[in-house]
Amino acid sequence: MKTKYIDLIEQTYDFPQEEFQLQESSLQFHGIDLMRLIERYGTPLKFTYLPKISENIQRAKKWFNTAINKHNYSGKYHYCYCTKSSHFEHVLNEALKNDIHIETSSAFDIDIVENLKSVGKISNTQYVLCNGFKRDRYIQNIARLINSGHENCIPIIDNFEEIDLLSENIESNFNIGIRIASEEEPKFEFYTSRLGIGYKNIVPFYVSKIKDNPKVQLKMLHFFINTGIRDTAYYWNELLKCLKVYISLKKICPTLDSLNIGGGFPIKNSLAFNYDYEYMVDEIIHQISQACKEASVEPPHIFTEFGSFTVGESGGNIYQVLYQKQQNDREKWNMVNSSFITTMPDSWAISKRFIMLAINRWHDEYERVLLGGLTCDSDDYYNSEQDLNAIHLPKYKKDKPLYIGFFNTGAYQETIGGFGGLQHCLIPHPKHILIHKNFQGDLETSVFAEQQTASDFLSILGYNKYELNKTSLKMGESLAYQKN
Template identity: 75%
Template sequence: MNTKYRDLIDQTYYFPQEEFKLEGSELQFHDIDLMELVKQYGAPLKFTYLPKISDNINRAKGWFKAAMKNLDYKGTYNYCYCTKSSHFQYVMNEALKNDIHIETSSAFDINIVEKLKASGKLKDDAYVICNGFKRDQYVANIGRLINNGHKNCIPIIDNYEELSLLEDRINDDFEVGIRIASEEEPKFEFYTSRLGIGYKNIVPFYNQSIKDNDKVNLKMLHFFINTGIRDTAYYWNELNKCLKVYINLKRICPTLDSLNIGGGFPIKNSLAFDYDYQYMVEEIINQIQLACKEADVEVPNLFTEFGSFTVGESGGAIYEILYQKQQNDREKWNMINSSFITTLPDTWAISKKFVMLAINRWNDEYERVLLGGLTCDSDDYYNSEQNTNAIYLPKFKKDKPLYIGFFNTGAYQQTIGGFGGLQHCLIPQPKHVLIDKDENGKIFTKLFSEQQKAEDMLDILGYD
């Protein structure tokens, strides 16, 4: 009978996979020796594998290039990175190596843009697409960026008042986009997104506020689906409605030349993940081209805003199993030496799945377990693997340390978890290590941040 952990993985999935392979009884991720990482830095540990960021950017560019060539699409393609997925400098520096553009969502994003421009990382002709609900500071920062010469800063109008606020702050003429308030999936608690302007109101808004406004040109229509770009009837229906608005606007607005299809590509959340990126890209472009051809209008230049897809698959977290608690005749709790609430907040906040695998002891027998964190909070657990909510790991043995890894955690977890700040139950934030390759392709590591100390939290809390 095959009872080893490696047998379970082999029987359940296609393994090894592109980023995962075994060396003996230990897991490697993109040829990174994870156990060596643990020996050097300890656990708990967070890491970011920087080359994966560039890899995903160039994969997406390749899909769009191939689709446009195949369909003889006349528009251009622009890859934007959503900074809200991870604002860290090491992420921005890696992403900007690849001739991309930026999408912002709040006031302080503009300060980051200015820092990147001053350092030469962000080109003067790069697009800065400004999304989000804009109040005084955000409007002021956008105005400063444009007034200082960054003409490719495109504020996306989210509500009727924003246009006049921007006009007051911007000295010369400028370009804007309009965000469509898409309808949400039926399972949502509300019918229409709170973001943007309704489908039926966009053309009237353009006619009333932009058409005869000598200071403002409409350049872009922005379309965003909260659930991301997926091959569902809901997605294609919303895209079709978006194209009808674009065509109606294009007929009366000669400056409109761009469609931002927003949304995001999904990232791998299990070893069983299957998504045909090239098909989706080609079908989206095909639908846009067919609609424009039928209406006899020029096809738009295309923008995408990929956040999680850009940075998500670069991140990981490693924990040690500290102890096993047998709480009843069926449930065994493996306690990690950290907290899911503080280090992987999406696992409990929105029940998000990540790829989870044992790091070592793949030749040992396995058992079914639950995973619990260190806080005294009933929500601090993880059991959302794809095996009908079951988690299987090598059997716990006090004398044989077991390490587990969560992969593709690079988007949102640091900021939602409050990097550098207070953590729930004062569980310390773990070390964070950056992993990169030198010019010869050799992997090297660099410590980005130490594990939090008691003094760090006491200082925040106001204790002398």
């Protein structure tokens, strides 16, 4: 009878896989010896495997360029990175090695762009697409970037007032895009996205506010749906509706030459993950090409804004099982040395699932368990895999440490979890390391951030300031007493 953990994985999934290999009884990820990583840096631990970022960018570029050549598509493809997925410098530095462009969401994104420009990582030839609802600081920062000579900064209009606000601050003529407010799936709590301008309002908006405005040129139409790029009737229907708007605009707006289909490529969330990226890209290019050909309009340049797809599969979290609690006849709780709420907030907030595997003891017998975090919050748990209604791990043994890894956690988790700030129940943010390849192709590691300390938390909470205030108060009391 096959009762070992390795038997379970091999019977359930196609294993090993490209990024997951087994060496003796320990897991490797992209050739990284995870047990060696644990021995060097301890747990809990977060890591970013930087080469995966470049790999995914190059994969997407290849898919789009192949489809463009296949369909004799006359437009060009531009890959943009959606910075909100991860703003870290090491992520942007790696992504920008691949001749890409940037999509921003808020005011401080522009400060990041300017910082990268100052060190030569971004040039005026690269597109900076500015999405999101724009007021005050964001408008001023966009204007500053364009006024400094970055003509390829394209604010994507989200509401009717933004053109006037931008015009007041931008000194020269400038290009804009318009975001379509897509209709949501029936299961959503609202019918239409709060972002962008409704389908029926876009052409009238162009005629009334842009067509005869000598300062503004419409260059781009932006399309995005929350469920992402998936082979569903809903996605293809929304894309066709977007193309109808593009064609209607193109016929009266010769400067319109680009279609931004947003982001939404899924990332691997299970060892059973199956998504035909090449087919989806080919079909998107085919649909756009066909619609434009039938309407006798020039097909647009294609922009994408991949965030999670760019950075998600580069990240991982490693924990140690500290203890097992047998709470009843059926439920065994493996308690880990961190918190799921703080280190993987999407697992708590939107029930997102990541790839979870044991790192060591693959040749031991397995058992069904629940995973619990260290906070005293009942929601701090992880109880199922994406494709299974349970979690199985090597049996807990007090004298044989067990380590587990969560993979493809690189998008959003740090920003949503409040990296470097307060954490629920003051559970410290783990040590974060970067893994990259040197010029010889060998893997190297460096510490990006140490685990938070009590001093870090006390400082954020104001306790150090309180000590200073107490000192000042005593001095004031003393002076007052002498005066009297």
